[in-house]
Amino acid sequence: MHDAKTRLSELLREVEAGGEVVVTRGGRAVARLVPVVTAPSHVERFGLLAAEIDDPGGWSDDDEMADLFGLPVR
Secondary structure (H helix, E strand, O other), X not given: OHHHHHOHHHHHHHHHOOOXXXXXXXXXXXXXXXXXXXXXXXXXXXXXXXXXXXXXXXXXXXXXXXXXXXXXXX
């Protein structure tokens, strides 16, 4: 544990590079440092399932969609 405290910056660099660090106390694992996995941003997720969803058609225009959801028609 003391070693981890004194080398924290070095250990974090290792984790940022994709590594994993296990911190022990008395020979027993007590913590694991791993890189944070972030979710894709909204922009990256847009259209993610486009190839998976079949659009049977049927939406004639934006006004019909707005009316369906009670939104103001442009």
